[in-house]
Amino acid sequence: MTRQVEPSAGAPSAPDGRDPPLPVSPAGGDEPRGASAVGLDDARLSGWYREDSGELFRGVPIGADDVVVDVGCxxxxxxxxxxxxxARVVAIxxxxxxxxxxxxxxxATGTRAHTGLVSDANPxxxxxxxxxxxxxxxxxxxxxxxxxxxxxxxxxxxEGALYLLSVPGALQEDLQDRVLPPEYRGQPxxxxxxxxxxxxxxxxxxxxLVVVEHTSYGFFWSIWWALFWACKVELYDPAHPVLDHWTAAWRALLxxxxxxxxxxxxxxxxxxSQVIVARKPG
Incomplete structure (x- = not known):
């Protein structure tokens, strides 16, 4: 099961991408539209990106006293x-x-001194x-x-550090593998x-680590991606009636x-994707 799709900024990543499929502009720029807007609302309902409380995900508050290491940023x-x-951020x-x-x-945020490191994380x-x-x-x-x-x-x-970890959901990976076009198989x-x-x-x-919460989110994107492969559109401009209708249906459902x-x-x-919030004892 091998796929490689290059996402554009602000668009949902492919199911095997290293970013969570949450359509938030990393630069805090233009508001998302279409599927990205619906996906963002859906993600927030699932606990992501709580601006008012400063929680990256529910139970993971971020503040000025924090040093955040984002591995696979x-x-x-x-x-x-x-x-x-x-927070002071180390992006890896x-x-x-x-x-x-x-x-x-x-x-460019002008907030604090942040660090970016190139590493495969081992070590x-x-x-x-x-x-x-x-x-x-x-x-x-x-x-x-x-x-x-x-x-x-x-x-x-x-000691006491909080961890936010996620991996793709197993069932949707099986779904994507069944509908993935041949040209995307075996790529780097x-x-x-x-x-x-x-x-x-x-x-x-x-x-x-001690697991605090183990949850899941993103049925919307599981179906969206399965349909995306059939629509044969570009990720930077995924306009297609099938995708538009699915997005509208999900918006109406919510x-x-x-x-x-x-x-x-x-x-x-x-x-x-499935998400684990964990804590280091101490």
């Missing part, structure tokens, strides 16, 4: 949120160009216990030795490892009296 969506809420990715771009965006070029918040979203499924990287994440966290990026829910929680616990309850049930059934 990608386009820097999570890093930028944390910087806007006053193995792609030098991404790190360069995120470093520039962080510097992390950081001292023990230096982070109060550790983020690693949509990364572990790409690694040959995810347990070693989890050990590194554990090492750099301070390496095989995607599917991590089941029980295995994910076990990995996090084995690393020494506005129904029981819409949010149904969303939660569908998110549990076939999420685009």
């Amino acid at each position: 990608g386009a820097g969506v999570n890093s930028m949120f944390c910087a806007r809420h006053g 990715d193995r792609e030098a160009q991404l790190v360069h771009e995120v470093r520039a965006r962080l510097a 992390l070029p950081l001292e023990d216990g230096m982070a109060t918040r550790v983020i690693c979203t949509e990364v572990l499924q790409h690694l040959d030795d995810s347990r070693q990287v989890l050990a590194e994440l554990f090492r750099i966290g301070a 990026g390496g095989p995607l490892r599917v991590i089941g829910g029980d295995e994910f929680a076990q990995m996090v616990g084995d690393a020494g 506005e129904m009296p029981q819409g949010q309850q149904l969303k939660q049930q569908l998110d549990q059934f076939m999420p685009i």
Whole structure:
């Protein structure tokens, strides 16, 4: 199961991308439109990007006293949120160009001195216990030795540090694999490892972390991506009647009296991603 699609800024990443499929402009620029706008509303209902409370995800508040390490930062969506809420951010990715771009965006915030590092996270070029918040979203499924990287994440966290971790949902990965066009198979990026829910929680616990919440979100994007492959449109301009109709249907569902309850049930059934909030003992 191998796919590689290059997302544009502000657009949802491909299901195997290293950014969570949350359509937030990393530079805090133009408001998202279409599927991105609906996806952002959906994500916020799931607990992401709570600007009022400063929670990157529910239960993970970000403030001026925090040192945040974002491992596999990608386009820097999570890093930028944390910087806007006053934290000192260390953004890490193995792609030098991404790190360069995120470093520039962080510097442009004018908030604090932030750092961008190029690393494959094995090991992390950081001292023990230096982070109060550790983020690693949509990364572990790409690694040959995810347990070693989890050990590194554990090492750099301070006692009581909070961790925000995510990997793709297993069922939707099976769906994408069934509908993926042949031309996207076997492209660079390496095989995607599917991590089941029980295995994910076990990995996090084995690393020494205490799981605070294990949840899932993003049924909307699971279906959107399955339809996207058939529509044969570009990711930077995914305009197509099928995608537009699905987006409109989901928007209408969220506005129904029981819409949010149904969303939660569908998110549990076939999420685009599963999320763990964990804490380092101490």
